[in-house]
Amino acid sequence: MTQSDHTAAVSSPSRSPSKSKSKPVYGTPEEFARAIEELRTLFAEGAVTTAKDQLEAHGFSPNAHHPGCPHSVVVYPSSTEDVVKIVNVARKYRMPVIPYSGGTSLEGHFAGWKSGGICIDMSGMDKIIAIHEEDSDLVCQSGVGWMEINETLKEKGIPLFFPLDPGPTATIGGMLSTGCSGTNAVRYGTAKGEWFLNATVVLPSGEVIKTRRRSRKSSAGFDTTKLFIGAEGTLGIVTEVTIRLAPVIPTTVATARFPNVRKASEAVIEILNTGIGIQCIELVDAEFMRATVTAGNPARPYDIADHLFFKLQGATPGALAESVDIVKTIVKKHGGDKFWPAKNNEEAEAVWTDRKNGLYSFLAFAGEGAKVWSTDVCVPISKLPQLVYETQHDIKQTGLWCSVIGHAGDGNFHTCLTFKTDEELAIVRGLVHRMVERALALDGTCTGEHGVGIGKKEFLVEELGAGTVSLMKTIKQAIDPLGIMNPGKVCGILAKKKIRDIEGFF
Amino acid sequence: MTQSDHTAAVSSPSRSPSKSKSKPVYGTPEEFARAIEELRTLFAEGAVTTAKDQLEAHGFSPNAHHPGCPHSVVVYPSSTEDVVKIVNVARKYRMPVIPYSGGTSLEGHFAGWKSGGICIDMSGMDKIIAIHEEDSDLVCQSGVGWMEINETLKEKGIPLFFPLDPGPTATIGGMLSTGCSGTNAVRYGTAKGEWFLNATVVLPSGEVIKTRRRSRKSSAGFDTTKLFIGAEGTLGIVTEVTIRLAPVIPTTVATARFPNVRKASEAVIEILNTGIGIQCIELVDAEFMRATVTAGNPARPYDIADHLFFKLQGATPGALAESVDIVKTIVKKHGGDKFWPAKNNEEAEAVWTDRKNGLYSFLAFAGEGAKVWSTDVCVPISKLPQLVYETQHDIKQTGLWCSVIGHAGDGNFHTCLTFKTDEELAIVRGLVHRMVERALALDGTCTGEHGVGIGKKEFLVEELGAGTVSLMKTIKQAIDPLGIMNPGKVCGILAKKKIRDIEGFF
Structure with a gap:
């Protein structure tokens, strides 16, 4: 069997852990009401709310176009012990628990559960405890x-x-739970790497564990920290963490124009392999530039063409200048031109802001009433041009407007699809679906950094194989036998079904 | 509750997954004999052996001074399907399965199970399938x-x-399963980072899963690859992997003498924070130098003093030269002297070989009949000097000879304790135990890169807390309900007991 063959060689899986899955049974509306009463006795006034606007604001995301649902109650803990109290009440009344932190997630991670649940808003747990x-x-x-x-x-x-840099208001707990990354990933990797040294977690049992000590390395068995990274709150509630920090290194920024995405990608591969200090390499298409130039108040008079944005690192001015020269040479070799390094830090910051402000430029460009569906996939870097071309072609067929942004050094690529009407939303939904199928066909993933939530659940089995998803479910059930932790997300309950086939789900 | 408090706040863990642990029941000697017969029918002659020397060579490690045990049979698979066949037979007869690959592990990872088991020797599965x-x-x-x-x-x-560089003959499967690293970890991190993009694993059920696709990033749920990293074969047998590669970057090597370990550690912290290209920073003590100079055929006439060995990276000659100058300045600032960069690549290689050949120098220095107990711990980097001093003091009290080697950039430190007699071995055992207790008291780990095996099991609960070890056991039991995968290792069965209290265990 080769690695590309997912379906073969499933041999006599007797006593397979996948056989014993059972569907969780949640409490009745009366039990949930008693749970809320009990929470009120445990917390100070104001820390427990059933105000309609709060229940809805925590259950629907303005960034996600997936089914949402209001929660039954929102609780604001301020300590690990507070979270233990909430989880104990939830377990007692078999009531779902849905964590909420920065609210920046894009795939419906914090949507409420259909029969009700407790939303834990972590915004009060915002203390830096120690800096070493x-x-x-x-x-x-x-x-x-x-x-x-x-x-x-x-x-x-x-x-x-x-160095992990997802959406600006993302919090550490959400970042860990989503398995996030951002523009710096090409240099620093992702949340799934070694940035989270340990996590303090309230398990569904109410037990508090700390997954590891504070040393930078440990090979003391498999690292249970990793279980919670990307689990989206389905295995426990992360309340504290130790994170590793990186030294701040001087940077500069440059842009270059390319005849097309393939040429730009070839340049990216060669630049990465030189080993010079690259903090970010961002690929943006001509449509990104059109929105930026037209509606984004840009730092420079860019051309409407495919571009790379570089953030280069150098411990010394000499090393930084050498890196700029190397990038310039490689850009030219691959047909790039208008290589344009920033003259100073202020210009570097302004140019980088143009890249970072993409979403606002798109919205302004798309005009009043426009919404954006932002999503991501990731493929082996050599497959990125094919994925981008086929996706751009598909979008053109629909007549909708879309921009493509890639964390090109990682093969991770985002589409920002704008729409105004329900009809256009339906077209967007189809486009996203086909983009994911295309990424999977290229040995990629349905999400490079946004997570699964409910938006990407339908792709998990195709991407990972039934055996791997079954293993995830086995672990979920072993840790959370009552199924109270953020049900319905990641591989929860309905992963094998396709969300769009079950309209009545939420 | 703060992160340093492991024992507090375990609140009403009702329905805790830890309640349901049961002890595995293995097959009878007759059943094991039938299993071996069945293996012989499934494999070609030569692929299944019960030759005494083979059973013993695979069950005892010349590198580990922990209890060993011969296996009942050794099988040599050449494909994932072969491993499935073996695991199916093992499950049918409830017979333990112990994977063996490079044989370099130091903590008894591949010791046989007391009542017998199947050793899977992976040496025939040595194919590179694709290079992208x-x-x-x-x-x-x-x-x-x-x-x-x-x-x-x-x-x-x-x-x-x-870039992961443990012992020279280590294999990819053992490296993944041990959660290894090596001298390059200060630059590239460890096996627990993002080097293993995916793994094909034969689960205890006989089912084959591939944990992920080939894209560099994915946030499609928690990454099941990570479960097997550091699991030492207790959750399944890894048969294939996709690994990420790094660009080869020009390097040079330098050495510097320091008045003591504290000064050297201060220099290390400052050097790392400059952001220059550091591939390795190795701390060696005066005893290392004594052995190297006396018995190691050294490349240079080193002083018998604490030293740092540096391997520096630079994409260009200019950047490399600048890095050398920066290191020289910081070394001097912290009381170091005799900063000695290699003149050319040949000299760099020869100097680095002096560091790499430590083990051979120690054995030659210690004289005929000497053996080495090599072990490691890891602490937050600021705690490294205290750990080294207290350990050196402890060793001096015993009159034994020992050298200390640190992957100083990570806070990871190794002792190589030489001994000749059983009495000395007993003293060494006590020294190792106290070294680990000291590391744990400094918020460190019982092992930075060697793994748990049976040698470090007794420390897991103290290090991770009963709740985290219980979570590991919950996962183990959910995935391997029959307990057939490398029993007795990591958190297996007797983790809470202290190996030295149960002489009759193996």
Whole structure:
């Protein structure tokens, strides 16, 4: 059997762990009402709310176009012990628990459960507990934002930072639980790497575990921290973490124009293999540039063409200048031109802001009433041009407007599809579906950094094989036998069915 | 509750998954005999052996001083399907399965099970299946060695390499299963990072899963690849993997003498925070140098003093030269002297060989009949000097000879304790035990890169807390309900007891 063959060689799986799955049974509406009463006795006034606007704001995402649902109650803990109390009540009344932190997720991660549930809003757990500068690590509660961490370090004059950079208001707990990354991943990897040294987790049993100590390395068995990374709150609630920090290294920014995505991708591969300091390589298409130039108040008069945005690192001015020269040479070799390094830090920041502000430019460009469906897939880097071309062609057929942004150094690519009407939304849904199928056909994944939530559940079995999804379910059931932790997300309950076939699901 | 508090806040763990553990029941000697007969019918002659020397060679490690045990049979598979056949027979007769690959492990990972078992020798599964140069990845069977992979890439003129560098004959499957790293970890991280893109695994059920696709990133749920990293064959047998490769970057080597370990560690922290290209920073003590100078045929006339060995990276000669200058300045600032960069590649290689040949120098220095107990712990980097001092002091009290080697950039430190008699072995055992207790008291781990096997089992509960070990056991039992996969290792069966209290265990 080769690695490309997912379906073969499933030999006599007797006593397979997949045989024993059972469907969770949740409490009755009366039991849920008693649970809410009990929560009110355990927490101060204001920490437990059933205000309609709160229940809805926590159960529907303005960023996701998947079915949402209001929660029954929202609770605001401020400590691990508070979370234990909530989980104990949830277990007692068999009531689902759905964690909510930065609210930036795109695939319906925090949508409410259809028969009701407790939303845990982690925003009160936003304390930085300790900074160990000499060890390059930091201990914090899970509700703190990555930008807040980096600002705190900067204010204190500590030349370290946390390099995972998803959406600006994302928090550490959501980042861990989503398995996030961002533009820095080409240099620093993702949440699934070694940035989370340990996590304190409230398990569905109410038990509190800390997954590991604070040393940078450990081979003391399989690392249970990793179980919770990407689990989207389905295995437990992460309340505290120790994260590793990286030294701040001087950077500069440059842009280059390319005749097409294939040429740009070839340049990316060659640049990465030089080993020079690359912090980010972002691929943007001509439509991105059209929106930026037309509606984005750009730092430069860019051409409407495919571009690469580079953020280069160098410990010294000499190393940085050499890196800029190397990139320039390789860009030219692959047909790129208008290589344009920033003259100074201010210009570098302004140019990078053009890249980061993509979403706002798209919305402004698309006009009043427009919404964006933003989603991502990831493929082996050599397959990126094919994926981009086929997707662009597909979008053109529909007549809709779309921009493509790629974390090109990782083969990770985002589409931002704008729409105004329900009819257009239906077209967008089809486009997203076909984009994922295309990524899977190229040995890729349905999501490089946004997670599964409910939006990508339907693809898990095709992507990972029934055996791997069954293994995930086995672990879910062993850890959360009552099924109370964020039910219906990742591989929960209906993963094998296709969401669009079951309209009445939520 | 703070992160440093492991024992608090275990609140009403009703329906805790830890309640349902049961002890596995294995087959009878007659059943095991039938299993061996059945294996003989399934495999060609020579692929199944019960030759005494083979059973013993696979059940006892010359590198580990823990209880060993011969296996009942050794089988040599050559494909995933072969491993499925073996696991199906094992399950049918409830017979333990113990994987064996490079044989380099130090903590008794492949010791036989007391009542007998099947050893799977993976040496025949040594094929490189595909090299994707553009994607910087490689697909191979798990029995191939990391050095063989790097030699193959070099021979083919592909400027990429696999950066995990444990013992020279270690194989990919053992490296994954041990959660290994090596001298390159300060730059590239460990097996627990993002080097293993996916794994094909034969589960205890006989089912074959592939944990992920080949894209560099994925946030499609929690990554089941990670479950098997560091699991030491207790959850399944890894048969194929896709590994990520890194670009080969020009390097040079330098050494520097330090007045003591504390000063050297301070220099390490400052050097790492500059962001220059550091591939390795190795700390060696005066005793290492004594052995090297006296018995190691050294490349240089080193002083008998604490030293740092540096391997520096630079994409260009200019960047490399700048890095050398920066290191020189920081070394001097922290009281180091005799900073000695290699003049050319040949000298760099010879100096690095002095560091790599430590074990052979120790054995030669210790004289005929000497053996080495090599073990490791890891602490937050700021705690490394205290750990080294206290351990050196402890060793001096015993009158034994020992050298200390640290992967200083990671806080990971190895002792190589030499002994000749059983009495000395008993002293060594006590020293190792106290070293681990010291590391745990400093928020460290019982093993940074060697794994648990049976040698470090007794420390797991103290290190991780009963809740985390219970979670590991819950997962073990859910995936391997019959307990046939490498029983007694990691958190297996007797983890809570102390090996030294149960002499009759093996």
